[in-house]
Amino acid sequence: MQMNQKLKTAFVFISVLSIVSSLLAQGRPTSRSSVPVSTGIYDSALDSKVESLLRKMTLEEKVGQLVQYSAGQPTGPGTGRTDYNDMIAKGQIGALFNISTAKETNVFQKIAVEKSRLHIPILFGLDVIHGFRTEFPIPLGLASTWDPSLVEKVSRVAAQEASATGVRWTFSPMVDIARDARWGRIAEGAGEDPFLGSAIAAAYVRGYQGQRLDSPDSIAACVKHYVGYGAAEGGRDYNSTEISEHTLRQFYLPPFHAAVNAGSASVMSAFNSINGVPASANPFTLTQVLRTEWGFKGIVDSDWTSVGELIPHGIANDGITAARKAFLAGVDMDMVSSLYHDHLAALVRSGQVPQARLDESVRRVLRVKFALGLFEHPYADETREAEAMLRPESIALARTAAERSFVLLKNSAGPNNTPILPLSNDVRSITLIGPLADDAANMLGSWAGLGKDNDVISLHAALAKHVGEEHLLHVKGPGITGGSDEDMNAAVSAANKTDVTILALGENASEMTGEAASRSNLTLPGRQQELLEKVVATGKPIILILFSGRPLTLPWAFEHVPAVLAAWFPGIQAGPALVRTLYGESSPTGRLVVSWPRSVGQEPLYYNALSTGRPIESGDPKYVSRYLDVPNSPQFPFGFGLSYTSFGYGVTEVSQKQLKASNLNMGLNGTSSKPVLTATAEVTNTGQRPGEEVVQLYVRLQGTSVAQPVRALKGFQRVTLHPGETKKVTFDLGAEAFALWNDHNQFAAEPSKVSIWIAPDSTQGTKAEVEIVP
Numbered sequence: 001m002q003m004n005q006k007l008k009t010a011f012v013f014i015s016v017l018s019i020v021s022s023l024l025a026q027g028r029p030t031s032r033s034s035v036p037v038s039t040g041i042y043d044s045a046l047d048s049k050v051e052s053l054l055r056k057m058t059l060e061e062k063v064g065q066l067v068q069y070s071a072g073q074p075t076g077p078g079t080g081r082t083d084y085n086d087m088i089a090k091g092q093i094g095a096l097f098n099i100s101t102a103k104e105t106n107v108f109q110k111i112a113v114e115k116s117r118l119h120i121p122i123l124f125g126l127d128v129i130h131g132f133r134t135e136f137p138i139p140l141g142l143a144s145t146w147d148p149s150l151v152e153k154v155s156r157v158a159a160q161e162a163s164a165t166g167v168r169w170t171f172s173p174m175v176d177i178a179r180d181a182r183w184g185r186i187a188e189g190a191g192e193d194p195f196l197g198s199a200i201a202a203a204y205v206r207g208y209q210g211q212r213l214d215s216p217d218s219i220a221a222c223v224k225h226y227v228g229y230g231a232a233e234g235g236r237d238y239n240s241t242e243i244s245e246h247t248l249r250q251f252y253l254p255p256f257h258a259a260v261n262a263g264s265a266s267v268m269s270a271f272n273s274i275n276g277v278p279a280s281a282n283p284f285t286l287t288q289v290l291r292t293e294w295g296f297k298g299i300v301d302s303d304w305t306s307v308g309e310l311i312p313h314g315i316a317n318d319g320i321t322a323a324r325k326a327f328l329a330g331v332d333m334d335m336v337s338s339l340y341h342d343h344l345a346a347l348v349r350s351g352q353v354p355q356a357r358l359d360e361s362v363r364r365v366l367r368v369k370f371a372l373g374l375f376e377h378p379y380a381d382e383t384r385e386a387e388a389m390l391r392p393e394s395i396a397l398a399r400t401a402a403e404r405s406f407v408l409l410k411n412s413a414g415p416n417n418t419p420i421l422p423l424s425n426d427v428r429s430i431t432l433i434g435p436l437a438d439d440a441a442n443m444l445g446s447w448a449g450l451g452k453d454n455d456v457i458s459l460h461a462a463l464a465k466h467v468g469e470e471h472l473l474h475v476k477g478p479g480i481t482g483g484s485d486e487d488m489n490a491a492v493s494a495a496n497k498t499d500v501t502i503l504a505l506g507e508n509a510s511e512m513t514g515e516a517a518s519r520s521n522l523t524l525p526g527r528q529q530e531l532l533e534k535v536v537a538t539g540k541p542i543i544l545i546l547f548s549g550r551p552l553t554l555p556w557a558f559e560h561v562p563a564v565l566a567a568w569f570p571g572i573q574a575g576p577a578l579v580r581t582l583y584g585e586s587s588p589t590g591r592l593v594v595s596w597p598r599s600v601g602q603e604p605l606y607y608n609a610l611s612t613g614r615p616i617e618s619g620d621p622k623y624v625s626r627y628l629d630v631p632n633s634p635q636f637p638f639g640f641g642l643s644y645t646s647f648g649y650g651v652t653e654v655s656q657k658q659l660k661a662s663n664l665n666m667g668l669n670g671t672s673s674k675p676v677l678t679a680t681a682e683v684t685n686t687g688q689r690p691g692e693e694v695v696q697l698y699v700r701l702q703g704t705s706v707a708q709p710v711r712a713l714k715g716f717q718r719v720t721l722h723p724g725e726t727k728k729v730t731f732d733l734g735a736e737a738f739a740l741w742n743d744h745n746q747f748a749a750e751p752s753k754v755s756i757w758i759a760p761d762s763t764q765g766t767k768a769e770v771e772i773v774p
């Protein structure tokens with residue numbers, strides 16, 4: 001009877017998993033996932049294997065499974081330990097990371113499998129963030145594609161390459177909602193929106209974990225950093241956060257929930273504190289939400305020394321207390337701080353940590369190892385390793401992903417009254433200037449895994465190939481941060497000599513973006529602004545390509561430079577992708593996933609904000625919410641991006657004018673995703689070239705128990721249109737599009753006024769109105 005109930009619960013859970021993950025696959029409620037979700041860690045066939053092994057384990061061996069060290073290049077403060085061989089033989093290590101060749105992983109694995117008493121294999125992890133050897137655009141760029149199926153393909157390639165080395169666990173995806181471009185790690189995520197972020201999060205998990213977690217080319221995902229890390233005060237990395245339960249549930253938790261629903265085998269607890277309680281010792285988020293509400297069965301891994309960091313946080317005065325607090329709150333595995341190794345057995349012996357609680361965590365780790373098939377196939381096949389890397393089809397995908405990640409921010413008329421981009425092949429004399437024009441290392445972005453400079457084709461190399469060396473004048477000019485007057489003068493005089501100048505400016509990927517790389521101003525570093533102004537003063541047509549891990553505040557550039565392309569850090573195919581885009585062989589389809597600020601003082605800046613009681617639109621000349629010296633609006637809104645053609649939007653129409661809250665709530669409580677309303681609009685290609693548009697649907701709810709965002713994304717889809725062609729774009733919305741986290745922190749629909757826009761970005765579109773009645 002009990003078993004039947006369990007089976008039934010598992011079945012319902014798995015069905016919900018597949019429904020939800022398929023809904024999120026394309027970012028719209030009715031679409032299907034390309035990859036069916038495997039049961040993975042939820043497979044009840046794993047139970048008996050886990051239990052029989054658990055029964056054989058000593059207390060020390062159990063603790064060992066919860067201990068993880070970095071055996072290679074550190075990605076945080078040092079640990080002081082190096083005696084891993086000995087520890088593995090004694091069963092004192094469950095996971096190792098930061099090693100990445102089959103030879104290395106096999107050496108450690110042999111010790112675990114042959115020398116440790118119970119032969120439990122090691123789980124090898126790595127930060128495989130946007131590729132393993134084939135480096136794709138940084139995650140912010142990947143998200144800018146608004147293309148979850150592409151993200152899934154990218155993470156599949158990353159999994160194939162990583163797994164060939166024995167790395168079966170990635171610390172990805174990072175799904176932290178980021179509303180503040182000062183935070184360096186905005187580069188690692190999918191931006192500011194929970195709906196898009198959820199679709200992207202699930203896509204990463206599907207790609208990494210594949211159809212079955214135990215196939216040799218699948219790797220376990222670790223969704224991070226749970227939770228609220230992106231809300232670091234002042235955008236300063238590792239800083240504290242204050243997030244109400246409502247805001248946590250409505251904005252910060254959904255991408256994690258989507259990743260868990262897609263079957264993510266693990267979750268990483270974050271560095272930050274939330275309302276005074278560190279995320280790595282937070283029973284509310286780690287146990288109440290993750291385990292009790294979401295039914296998560298995988299591993300919670302701490303971030304790098306985040307268990308030890310409970311001491312500087314101020315909630316523990318010694319290592320044993322830190323270990324106890326983190327463990328009891330719900331952190332299963334201790335990354336690097338060594339405090340579980342040092343204290344967990346003693347805590348269990350003294351009764352401060354119940355034996356049953358220890359067993360629970362050990363079960364989760366064993367479960368993931370069994371689900372990955374590590375017991376059957378512990379070793380990497382060294383003959384498969386080289387062949388798995390940089391396959392031609394992976395390189396082709398890197399180029400496509402890069403092309404689709406570019407966001408065209410501005411493209412105004414050049415000398416002959418047509419937009420400056422795409423360039424005509426008749427333009428045969430070009431000057432290429434800037435520190436990032438021929439910089440392979442920076443194209444790889446931060447957290448570039450095993451990416452190598454030699455794998456990269458720079459903009460300079462690709463452009464020289466396209467136009468011929470004899471037509472290209474390349475002068476680097478000042479560097480990212482430094483540069484002499486001579487460098488400056490050489491660059492400016494080169495610009496004077498040709499028809500068009502392309503400027504490749506931006507940030508240093510590893511020093512200025514990613515972890516521990518927050519900035520208090522968002523301008524171009526060094527003398528690059530000066531370079532830009534001097535080159536613009538030549539009067540020649542200028543194309544500015546920005547390489548950055550965040551939006552940069554460049555109001556002068558947006559006023560004076562005719563064409564600006566945000567290229568993020570595009571990965572190994574940076575050059576070919578850019579050249580194809582510059583020459584119109586590929587038309588930009590990327591759209592912003594972060595609001596692009598005019599000034600750093602606007603941060604945090606995000607489109608899905610609440611209205612104030614004195615919104616600027618109310619028209620009062622003084623007593624409204626605004627700055628004196630900068631508009632409230634961003635430079636470019638969330639969802640924005642130009643194309644080489646143009647699109648016109650018809651009126652937003654809805655299938656009904658009234659919905660019943662009670663019906664919606666019945667829908668929310670069941671597992672059905674039946675559409676409750678259809679919204680449509682005609683979209684026309686009004687330009688001269690074929691093009692692809694990302695059609696977006698936004699909703700606003702008014703009159704609710706908790707104030708709701710002025711707009712919230714609830715759907716998106718792509719349409720391809722020939723010049724002059726019109727298509728009717730249809731969104732089938734489920735009950736969840738009309739629900740909110742209410743004043744009792746329940747997800748429910750309420751009687752309210754609903755506005756719906758189908759639009760090219762978060763500020764445009766015509767509005768349809770619907771009423772939700774009781």
Ligand code: BGC
Nearest residue numbers: 075076127171224303304515
């Ligand atoms: C980062 C994580 C990363 C971990 C392991 C930490 O410093 O915050 O994102 O996964 O190191 O390298």
